Amino acid sequence: MEAHYELGRIYEQRGERELALDEWGIALQLAADHLPSRLSIIRLYLDEGRPADAERELLMAREIAPGDASVAELWSRLEPMRRDGDESEDSAAAPLGPFGKLMREYPGTLGALLVDATGQLVEGRMTPRGVESDRMLGVTLSGARAEAERVASYLQLGDLRSVVIESGVVRLTMSAVDGITLIVATACDLPAGQAARVLERARKLAREHLESLGK
CATH class of the missing domain: 1.25.40.10 (Tetratricopeptide repeat domain)
Incomplete structure (x- = not known):
């Protein structure tokens, strides 16, 4: 570090x-x-x-x-x-958006994004390089989730609850929330059980935010 x-x-x-x-x-x-x-x-x-x-x-x-x-x-x-x-x-007043609470409640949470079906960044923050970098990351990962779902459908694996990409540093988990892609980044050494709790909390915050936007 x-x-x-x-x-x-x-x-x-x-x-x-x-x-x-x-x-x-x-x-x-x-x-x-x-x-x-x-x-x-x-x-x-x-x-x-x-x-x-x-x-x-x-x-x-x-x-x-x-x-x-x-x-x-x-x-x-x-x-x-x-x-x-x-x-x-x-x-x-609220620059971290709806996921600021998530990052405070769960140490090891590195960021979260909401990306719509067109690839537009709806809300969230993940990289230190600003909104444009987050938008590009969201578009790329949203496409990866969609591709994984197509493969799962072709192989008749059933509905995917989430897609995980993991490196030696970070774990990215992608999940659908009311048609919007939720992407959550956590430290790779975060225990799996806690990472699952982070995802569920993020899904709840995402739903509340989308409801407030009328989506």
Whole structure:
């Protein structure tokens, strides 16, 4: 984890910011409470003029280290950008969306997305690289779920409750909720029983959110 953090710093010094974000994102997948990586991501977002992304990360940093001076300093940098930006007060008040509660309740939960049948991102957050990266990830994984369901139908395996993709770092679980694809990312070392509870909780939060949207 520290190696990924340090490698991210090297990339940042070279001006390779996307690679730096990748390394810090991996560090957070390994340890979601690694404050130096999260603060580095926040600083980069602020430097790039991305206040909404910075605020999402700052809220999580404040939960990890409520009294940290670096967190307070970054909040002070963010405030003028919030006043000058186009983000609404409502979106700023709940930047983590319906799954913020999930990530707080279950350590080891790395993020969650809702993607509709057209590949559009409905809600959620997963990668540290912003909304566009989340959208692309959602489109790709939604297609993977649809393909798995076609194979299951062809082989007469019955309805699939979920599809799991696992690497050495992260476990991605895809499940259908009222016609919308729910994608939940958890640490790969999270016990299977707890991962199942995370998925069920995420499904409940997703249904509540979709009902509130009238979907």
